[in-house]
Amino acid sequence: MKYEVSFIGAGNMAEAIARGVLSAKTIDAADMMAADVSPERRAYFERELKIRCVPPDSSGVADAATVVLSVKPQHMAAALENLSANITDYSMILSIAAGISTSFIEQRLPAAKYGGWRIVRAMPNTPMLVGEGMVAIARGGKAGELEMSAARKLFESAAEVIEVPEAMIDAVTAVSGSGPAYFFFLVEQMIGAATQLGLSDEHARKLATRTAAGAAKMLATSSDEPKELRRKVTSPGGTTEAAINHMTQNNWPQITIDAIKAAERRGKELGK
Numbered sequence: 477m478k479y480e481v482s483f484i485g486a487g488n489m490a491e492a493i494a495r496g497v498l499s500a501k502t503i504d505a506a507d508m509m510a511a512d513v514s515p516e517r518r519a520y521f522e523r524e525l526k527i528r529c530v531p532p533d534s535s536g537v538a539d540a541a542t543v544v545l546s547v548k549p550q551h552m553a554a555a556l557e558n559l560s561a562n563i564t565d566y567s568m569i570l571s572i573a574a575g576i577s578t579s580f581i582e583q584r585l586p587a588a589k590y591g592g593w594r595i596v597r598a599m600p601n602t603p604m605l606v607g608e609g610m611v612a613i614a615r616g617g618k619a620g621e622l623e624m625s626a627a628r629k630l631f632e633s634a635a636e637v638i639e640v641p642e643a644m645i646d647a648v649t650a651v652s653g654s655g656p657a658y659f660f661f662l663v664e665q666m667i668g669a670a671t672q673l674g675l676s677d678e679h680a681r682k683l684a685t686r687t688a689a690g691a692a693k694m695l696a697t698s699s700d701e702p703k704e705l706r707r708k709v710t711s712p713g714g715t716t717e718a719a720i721n722h723m724t725q726n727n728w729p730q731i732t733i734d735a736i737k738a739a740e741r742r743g744k745e746l747g748k
Contacts, residue, residue, distance in 0.1 A: 575746025578616025
């Protein structure tokens with residue numbers, strides 16, 4: 477194989493993975509390549525990451541030990557059609573597309589010649605861009621421990637990695653894959669509330685974002701459960717309790733649970 481890793485799709489998650497392994501020096505830029513329909517993304521990968529990036533119908537796009545499928549779910553069928561002319565089952569396939577099952581991939585590739593397609597499905601999240609990612613991986617097809625180890629190596633430079641059954645990947649997508657957006661959405665509303673209360677835009681943003689960053693660090697480093705951390709901030713009869721009571725009375729906890737379940741349902745729909 478000419479490359480260690482080939483990215484089919486050079487979007488934000490492919491960039492996050494590439495930056496992670498480059499920062500950790502686990503794979504050199506010369507040992508990676510990428511393919512993308514966007515000339516801008518191709519130019520960006522070559523300029524900023526020094527990774528060769530070509531159109532997706534180019535020959536040799538799958539000449540790699542690990543082929544990372546990093547296109548949007550709705551573009552996966554077309555990507556696999558392009559890939560069929562270039563890939564052999566000497567390559568391990570690693571998919572990070574939400575909702576796309578390993579069987580979906582296997583059914584759209586040519587018949588395997590050398591023992592079956594070795595497919596690993598993964599769900600990373602965008603905090604990989606700052607070295608704080610969370611990734612779940614699941615084995616499918618003929619994938620064994622060798623393929624799972626290769627997947628871990630690719631992600632561990634910028635994320636914590638867990639292994640789950642493939643049936644749980646849609647749930648992982650709903651919780652951690654989409655989770656950063658929920659967090660950002662909450663901070664967005666905190667900023668809006670702060671400006672309505674008369675704070676300047678600058679102060680509102682700083683108060684909300686630094687509070688969120690500090691709280692996240694406490695979650696990550698404290699031995700206390702989230703419920704206990706919340707209790708320690710919530711004095712009886714105080715301002716925090718007034719806010720929490722308002723959220724509870726307006727069904728905010730159930731709305732959050734229902735929203736995450738909606739994300740999981742959508743993940744299953746994308747794979748059909």
